[in-house]
Amino acid sequence: MKTRLYCALATLLGVMLALALTWLGAATRAQADPNVRCVNQTGTGCGGVCGFCYASVQAAIDAAVAGNEIRVAGGVYTSTAGTVAVITKGLAIVGGFGPSFGEPAPWLYQTVLDAEWGGSVISVANAGEVLLQFLTLTRGDGTGNWASTWGCGGGIYALNTGLHIGGCVITNNVGSRVGGGWGGGLCARDSDVDVGGSLIVSNTASADPSTTLTAYGGGVYVGSGGAHSALLRDNQFLDNVGHVSAQGRGGGLYLNGLTSVEVLTNAFRGNRATTYNDTSGWGGGLDIETCSGVYVAGNRIENNMTHPNSAYGGYGGGVYVYGSDAHLTRNVIFGNTTSQGGGVFIRSQRPVTLSNNLIALNGPYGGGVQVTEYYTPSVSRALLVNNTIADNGGSGVVASFYAVVTLTNNIVAGHATGLYTWTPFSGTISATTNLFWNTADPITGTNAVLANPLLTTDHHLFRGSPALNAGLTIPWLTTDLEGHPRPQDGKYDMGAFEGAVGHQIYLPLVLRNYP
16 A cells, blocks of 8 residues: 555656646746847837847847847837938847747738838948848838948848848838939848848839939849858849839849859849830849859749830840859749840850750840850850750840850750851850751751750650750759759750650740741
């Protein structure tokens, strides 16, 4: 009997001890953390996790020390100064919190920082490492941030900082209302920038209707004169504008002077370098200039334009690459508009490689890809490997002036002219083992396949396509646009997609007329 009693007591004590430990753990977690500062609408009742409680974001920043985390509850936050947050120290600002400030839930609690057109929403300078997460930044104006006639960064202005942005919405901001503008949503100078999982929509670099100064980066501008990097991944750049009245560059994104660039799995849709009819634009979706180590992969670059008047001079409806060594791979570049280089325009003395890209229905005049260099003795160098370039306005690939273009394993189909050299031409074309099927194919190179590629409506290879098993082996290219392994069946296919599909209707292309 005593044994049973002792066993019961031991069990009860064990349960009580476990409950006590659980309670102590919960109590420990609930203790206020002096490194966590919280912000809500009233500045009171922030909950047990918060070491301090404030009614404004700026008050929390001013009181914080480097390394602190500032948690901001859902709600709309403004400032009489216009700019909602001025940051000069390394810290994290995280929105999307409920009343308890336990874990962020931005889908339930939207944290909006609204500058009410009184300045940039957030200004960051010489701050070390700064994290901005789960914030909506709106109605910022970066006028005067750069100089009296230049504005920079309506949503965020960053200088000499390691800036990390995640899960934010940057919308309806302007880089400048007076003169030229840089980065309507975000302008980062001499900074290392990492932007992920964010929505950058309806920002404008310059909203001045009278200036003739150029604007750069409707959505985002990142530029440097030194060794700095940019990483942009899983973002959406939608309906941003470079300039409303003059020349614009980079409707969605403009990158300049960086030593490392990665643009990965983003969507660029509906961006415009300029909305003005009588001027030129560069890079409707994105513009990359004088950068090193550029890798642009897995993006959808669709329905962007350099300017509304497609007959006027414009360069790179989807992408413009200038003076940079770059590799563009596994991108869908579709339905972009300009007069030269509807999909991609390349002008670079350093090598630019395009591999595994679908470049289709761009135009109306600029074709899929244009490579040029206007001045001798410099040449523009481009290597095109395993791309599907189809149904673009004008020509599939255009080379002009001092361009050096090498093509291998590409499908170029559905154009008035497949591969075209624009007079005057003093460059070099090297085409080996490509498929051409266009109204006219004056240049095909060696080992060309001249046959209908039998493309499906989404430009995959239909069963029986002559592009199957017809390509050269490219040892460094081991997957296709969708990540499928190359080769299959022991031989490389031509175009961006490896392998055939057998249950779709193939897309009838223009019939080739032989003399």
